[in-house]
Amino acid sequence: MARPSDTKARIQAVARELFVRQGVQQTSLRQISDELGITKPALYYHFASREDLVRSIIQPLVDDLDRFVAEREPGDARALLEDYFDLSWQHRDVLVMLVRDLAVLSGTDLAGRMFAWRREIISLLLGPEITQEQHIRATVALGGMADCTVVYAHLPTAEVRPVAVAAALAALGMTSG
Structure with missing residues (x-):
């Protein structure tokens, strides 16, 4: 099982790629979680909101x-x-x-x-x-x-x-x- 920090870094990497390609407003947390193969609640475990994720990037x-x-x-x-x-x-x-x-x-x-x-x-x-x-x-x-x-x-x-x-x-x- 991946360590939380590994998962967090993977979330940031996928989100950054989608944000660059599609724009932040056009990228849903569902798209990010689907791309990673994790549930939305798993994503929320690491980032409380899209804004929190954006700030971390x-x-x-x-x-x-x-x-x-x-x-x-x-x-x-x-x-x-x-x-x-x-x-x-x-x-x-x-x-x-x-x-x-x-x-x-x-x-x-x-x-x-x-x-x-x-x-x-x-x-x-x-x-x-x-x-x-x-x-x-x-x-x-x-x-x-x-x-x-x-x-x-x-x-x-x-x-x-x-x-x-x-x-x-x-x-x-x-x-x-």
Whole structure:
């Protein structure tokens, strides 16, 4: 018999796959339980609701972004952008899920936190005192990189990362060489 943590991880994996493919609102807990070959009560044993399940899938992204902004020091812009891209790429399935079904954000504080993370990363890139133009450029740079992890999630990272980072540096008005 599978340990509860194994079952929980299997539920999350199947739910994430269905959420990405169909959208959160279009995926029922019955579909998830049927796909796993378990009963709905067994699914409810691990997750009290679909919202609870969604939060559990989003939480690793939240934890990693919290850690990323807390542990980073201002420094090399290219390295920071590469690391930010890598983090976004690692969680691209969750980002695809969120973009596919933006209503998911309304049930969480994730939208506000994403803007806060972005402000912190911009400060790490350009310092605390920046012009409006620099802020706009940084928003384009970070938003564009995040968009690349969603739009080009089907491509190998080696094809997307260097182009996305170079474009972000260009948007910031920094040399990419």
